[in-house]
Amino acid sequence: MSSPEEWRDIVIVGAGIAGLYCCWRLLEAGVSPDRIGFFEAADRTGGRILGATWPGDPGCKAEMGAHFLNSGHVLSNALAADLGLATEPAIVFRDHNIVHLRGCSRTRRQISRAWFRKPFDYRVSRYLQRRGIRKLLEKAVRASRRAGHERDRELRFDPPYDQLPLNEAFSRFLTDEELRLLADRLGYSFLHEQLHGNATLAWMADGLFGVRMSWPSSGMSALTDALRAAIEAHGMTIRLGHRLSRVTAGKDGNNASLEFTSPGRMRTIEAGSAVLALPPHALKQVEGLGDDDTMAALFGAVAQWPIATAAVVYPEPWWIEAGFAEGRISTDLAVGQIGIARRHGPETGSQHAALEIYTEGERSGFWRTLLRAGENGQWLGKDHAATREIHRQILKVFDGRLTRNPPLPVDAVVQDWQADPFGGAFHLWRHGSTPESAIERARDPVPGLPLSICGEAWSLQQGWIEGALQTAEQVLVGKYGLAPYGTAEAPA
Ligand SMILES: Cc1cc2nc3c(=O)[nH]c(=O)nc-3n(C[C@H](O)[C@H](O)[C@H](O)COP(=O)(O)OP(=O)(O)OC[C@H]3O[C@@H](n4cnc5c(N)ncnc54)[C@H](O)[C@@H]3O)c2cc1C
Structure with a gap:
C-alpha cells in the first residue's frame, strides 16, 4: 500500500551517529522538528555503535561495534562531554597480554625482552x-x-x-x-x-x-542513546523500520522525492533537501543512486573492510586466574583479538562475564561460514558450532597457562559487519582515488538534486566515529549554514 506524499524541508536518512548528530545539531540550532523527517531502516538507532546484552543476565554486556574514543579526536570527545557522558581511560594493551602467532603464545613483555631468541x-x-x-x-x-x-x-x-x-x-x-x-x-x-x-x-x-583511548563508562551506545534522547526531547520522532529504496527528482524540479519501504507499506516524502548518512553498500541499493556514473566513481573510491565481532559468555571470568585481567590478546587465529567485555550500567550484580572477539579481513569469513540465515547478531546458544569454536580457539591461546579446565561458554553472539546494510565495518580509500575531491563530491553527489551524503566512509578519519562527525559537520556548516560545532550558533 502506498501512502500520500508528505513534505519535509529536510530529510535525514540513517540513524547511525552521523545522522543522529545532523538531526541533533539542526534542532539545537533552532530548526523546528516539524520541518525535519528522520528515517532509519533498522528497528534500532546507533548503526555501527552497538552493544549486546546477554538475555540471561542484563548485567552482562559487550561491545559489538565501536569500542574506543581516541584522545586525538576533537569532535567525538567534545560531543561526549556535551552530552554529559562520564568517560574513563581504556586499557588497550598491557605488558602481560598474550600475543599468539604461528602457534606460539608469548606475552608482550616476553617479546620486548627477547634478547637471545626470536619470539x-x-x-x-x-x-x-x-x-x-x-x-x-x-x-x-x-x-x-x-x-x-x-x-x-x-x-x-x-x-x-x-x-x-x-x-x-x-x-x-x-x-x-x-x-x-x-x-x-x-x-x-x-x-x-x-x-x-x-x-x-x-x-x-x-x-x-x-x-590514548577512553570509553564512556556506560558503554559506547551511551553516545547514540544520548543523542536520540536529546532529539526526542525536542519533540521529534525517528521513524524506525523505514528503508530508503528510491530517490528521484521532486515534482517542481528543485526538490528530492524519497521513497521508503517499511513492512507492508511504501511511503513517499517530498524533501526540500536530504542528508543521506549512509555507507556505500547501503547507498548502492537505493534506486536512482547506484546506477549513476558519478556515483559509481564515488562508490569505487572506497574499499569496504570486513570485520566480524563476537561476544562469548561464561559463568565466571576464568581468564583472571590465567593472568588476563585487562587489555587485549592478539592472535593470528580466526578469533583475531580477544578483549574482556566491560560490564557497565547499574545492574552488574552477576558472576557472568564475557570475552569479546574482533577479527578482520579474510579471517572474518570463517565465522560467516558457521552462521545460518538469520543468525547474524543473534544469541546462538551454548551448543552452536560458532560458540564451541570460539571457545576452542581461546583455549588454544591460553595453552600452558591454565591451572584448571575453564567452564564451557553458556552463549555467544557473532556480528558479521559485512552483512546488509553495512557492507563492511569500516572503509578505506583505494589507490587511485582522490579522497579530498571524493569527500567534496559526496557533499553534492547528484547534479540538480538537493542531496548530501555523509558518514564515516566519506571522511579522512575512516573507521572512527570522528570521521562520521567530521563529514556531518561539513554538511551542516557547508550546506545548512550552521556555525561550526562548539562556536556560538546564530538562530536558524
Ligand atoms: C567492529 C567495529 C569497531 C569499531 N571500532 C571503533 C572504535 O573503537 N572507535 C571509533 O571511533 N570508531 C570505531 N568504529 C567505527 C564507527 O563505529 C563508525 O565509524 C561509525 O559508527 C559510523 O557511523 P555512520 O553514521 O557513518 O554509519 P552507520 O553507523 O553505518 O550508520 C548508518 C545507518 O544507516 C542505516 N541505513 C542503512 N541503509 C539504510 C536505508 N536504505 N534507509 C534507511 N537507513 C539505512 C543503518 O541501519 C545505520 O543505522 C568501529 C566500527 C566497527 C564496525
Whole structure:
C-alpha cells in the first residue's frame, strides 16, 4: 500500500551517529522538528555503535561495534562531554597480554625482552621482532624517504606513498616476512591491499602513535542513546523500520522525492533537501543512486573492510586466574583479538562475564561460514558450532597457562559487519582515488538534486566515529549554514 506524499524541508536518512548528530545539531540550532523527517531502516538507532546484552543476565554486556574514543579526536570527545557522558581511560594493551602467532603464545613483555631468541617463527630479525609494530612501520617509512622523522605523531609520508598502492610501497621496503609480521602484530591485513598509500598511512599513524583511548563508562551506545534522547526531547520522532529504496527528482524540479519501504507499506516524502548518512553498500541499493556514473566513481573510491565481532559468555571470568585481567590478546587465529567485555550500567550484580572477539579481513569469513540465515547478531546458544569454536580457539591461546579446565561458554553472539546494510565495518580509500575531491563530491553527489551524503566512509578519519562527525559537520556548516560545532550558533 502506498501512502500520500508528505513534505519535509529536510530529510535525514540513517540513524547511525552521523545522522543522529545532523538531526541533533539542526534542532539545537533552532530548526523546528516539524520541518525535519528522520528515517532509519533498522528497528534500532546507533548503526555501527552497538552493544549486546546477554538475555540471561542484563548485567552482562559487550561491545559489538565501536569500542574506543581516541584522545586525538576533537569532535567525538567534545560531543561526549556535551552530552554529559562520564568517560574513563581504556586499557588497550598491557605488558602481560598474550600475543599468539604461528602457534606460539608469548606475552608482550616476553617479546620486548627477547634478547637471545626470536619470539616468533618469522624470518625477521630478533631486533625487529622485539621492537614490534613501531619499528617495522618506521623502517618502511624511513626507507621511503631516506630521512628520519621529527616526532612519531608527525610521520610525513612523502613519495612514493602518494603514487604507489600501500601494499606495493610497503613491499618495496619490507621483506614478505616483515610485512606479514607487521600485519599479524597489527591484527589488520589491509597492508596487503591496493589502498591509497598516503591516506592509509596517515590514518594508521593517527590511530597508533601518541594517542590514548577512553570509553564512556556506560558503554559506547551511551553516545547514540544520548543523542536520540536529546532529539526526542525536542519533540521529534525517528521513524524506525523505514528503508530508503528510491530517490528521484521532486515534482517542481528543485526538490528530492524519497521513497521508503517499511513492512507492508511504501511511503513517499517530498524533501526540500536530504542528508543521506549512509555507507556505500547501503547507498548502492537505493534506486536512482547506484546506477549513476558519478556515483559509481564515488562508490569505487572506497574499499569496504570486513570485520566480524563476537561476544562469548561464561559463568565466571576464568581468564583472571590465567593472568588476563585487562587489555587485549592478539592472535593470528580466526578469533583475531580477544578483549574482556566491560560490564557497565547499574545492574552488574552477576558472576557472568564475557570475552569479546574482533577479527578482520579474510579471517572474518570463517565465522560467516558457521552462521545460518538469520543468525547474524543473534544469541546462538551454548551448543552452536560458532560458540564451541570460539571457545576452542581461546583455549588454544591460553595453552600452558591454565591451572584448571575453564567452564564451557553458556552463549555467544557473532556480528558479521559485512552483512546488509553495512557492507563492511569500516572503509578505506583505494589507490587511485582522490579522497579530498571524493569527500567534496559526496557533499553534492547528484547534479540538480538537493542531496548530501555523509558518514564515516566519506571522511579522512575512516573507521572512527570522528570521521562520521567530521563529514556531518561539513554538511551542516557547508550546506545548512550552521556555525561550526562548539562556536556560538546564530538562530536558524
Ligand atoms: C567492529 C567495529 C569497531 C569499531 N571500532 C571503533 C572504535 O573503537 N572507535 C571509533 O571511533 N570508531 C570505531 N568504529 C567505527 C564507527 O563505529 C563508525 O565509524 C561509525 O559508527 C559510523 O557511523 P555512520 O553514521 O557513518 O554509519 P552507520 O553507523 O553505518 O550508520 C548508518 C545507518 O544507516 C542505516 N541505513 C542503512 N541503509 C539504510 C536505508 N536504505 N534507509 C534507511 N537507513 C539505512 C543503518 O541501519 C545505520 O543505522 C568501529 C566500527 C566497527 C564496525
